[in-house]
Amino acid sequence: MASASGSFCGVCEAQDVVNEAAVWCPECNEGICTSCEKHHRASRGTKHHEVTSMNDYKQIPHTIANINQYCPEHDKKYQHYCSQHEKLCCPSCITKNHKKCDLLVIDEIIKTSKGSALFDIMEQSLKEIKKNIERIVEDRRQNLEAIKHQRQRFHADIKETREKINKHLDKLEQDIQQDIQVAEQKVISQINRFVQKVSDHGKTIDELQKNIAATKRFATDLQTFFGGKMFESKIQKEEEFMMSLIKDGCLQQLNLHWRVDAKMSDILSMTKIGEMSVIPKPSTISVTTDREKQAQQMIPKIPKTINDIHLTLLQKIEIPKREHRIVITGCTIMPSGKIVFADQLNDRLVIHNENGLFVCETPVSNCPVDVTCIDENTVAVTNNADALLHRNIQHRQ
Ligand SMILES: [Zn+2]
Ligand SMILES: [Zn+2]
Ligand SMILES: [Zn+2]
Ligand SMILES: [Zn+2]
Structure with missing residues (x-):
């Protein structure tokens, strides 16, 4: 050819x-x-x-x-299709390699292939995939758009918060400045009042000095004698006044004091005013496949509720009878598929294989209630008194 x-x-x-x-x-x-x-x-x-x-x-x-329509190895026209090897076969290929295979006559299968539903389905699937891609790309684009808006909003938020803080701090500063001024004024007037009072006493002393000097120089002996007593009592009063100043704490040094509020120090020790993170949220986009059109695949899948669970009886397991009535109160499935039952009235664990056939049983005490798998060789059993671990349960008879 x-x-x-x-x-x-x-x-x-x-x-x-x-x-x-x-x-x-x-x-x-x-x-x-x-x-x-x-x-x-x-x-x-x-x-x-x-x-x-x-x-x-x-x-x-x-x-x-x-x-090709011709087998390159034997130069003969392909007449069959081997579905096992998924290969086209010429008569020589069949004799050589596909004697025992299920062969389909090419003329018969190809008649239907071009107009077959398969191509329609494939074309439909591709359209659907393309639509999904467009939807996903659009979804991502919208995500980018949303992120842009979020970023702009955060910028604005931060600026706004900052302005609020600035205004607030301005007001606090004004308040404290005013407080300082008020405190100073108070101290000033207190000290002024005091100085005034002390000065008044100074004048009294001047007066006394003057009077004593004059009396000393010009008064008679009798006048000096009695006047001396009067002056003495006045001087004593002034001395008492001086002592009272010390006693009443009037001579204490007054100081203005200001301490920064602890919360202000907190602001200065802050290393950042916010935390940035990216939080993924469940997608709302739906991806559909043509083959399973009815089953719209939402991402993520909505979890099934207990109402969606429908039980189907797969198998009945015959548990060997013992002295007492069989009361199964618990069961567990081991990683190997073995099933362990707790038989309460017969004080035993009954082990069946993955096909439901009896393997062995092991005695347990105090009416077992429930059993659960820990690993392939260990189960935990509860009874009315306590919880017990049983190891190597399969090997005990
Ligand atoms: Zn031709
Ligand atoms: Zn030609
Ligand atoms: Zn061939
Ligand atoms: Zn074959």
Whole structure:
């Protein structure tokens, strides 16, 4: 079979003539020029061959165009398809490798393939996937848009908060400045009042000094004697006044004091005014597949509630009878698939294999209530008194 490149007429090429191919015959597996095509259409051997225009043929993807009708190994036409090996087979292939395989006659299966629902489904699936991609891309784009808005809002929020803090601090500063001023004024007037009082006493002392000097110089002895007593009592009063100043704490040094509030120090020790993080939220986008159109796959899946659970009886397990009535109060499934039952009235654990057949049993005390798997060789058993661990349960008889 001539393996024409496709661009030139295979028939002419065989006669060393170069002619551009006008059509492609998949049966002959070669291109055919306009003049050879007339013979091809008329000749008894080839008149039923369906040809494709070269333009159309070139549009077929390479991998598909390379699927040949002839077996390259035996140069015979493929007649069967082996579904086990998923291979096209010529008669020689069958004898060699597929004698025992299930073979399908190609003519029969290909009749339906082109118009078959499979291609419709595939095309529909691709459309659906494309729609999903568009939806996902759009969803991501919207996400980006949302993030942009969030960023802008945060910027504004931070600025607004900052302005509020500034205003608040301005007000606090004004308040404390005022407080300081008020405190100073209070101290000033207190000290002034005091100085005034002390000065008044100073005047009294001046007066006394003057009077004593005059009395000393000009008064009679009798006057001096009695006057001296009067002056003495006045001086004593002034001394008492001086002592009272010390006693009443009037001479204490007054100081203004200011201490920064602890919360102000907290602000200064702050290293950041907020925390940034990215928080993923469950997606609301739905991804649909054509094959399971009814089952719209929401991401994430809505968890099933207990009402959605429907039980189906798979198997009945026969548990061997013992002295007492069998009362199964608990069971557990081991990693290997073995099932362990707690039989309360017979004080035992009963072990069945993954197919439900009895393997062995092991005695336990005090009416077991429930049993749960810890690992393949250990179960925990509760009874009415306590919880017990049982190891190597499968090996005990
Ligand atoms: Zn030709
Ligand atoms: Zn042909
Ligand atoms: Zn073959
Ligand atoms: Zn096979």
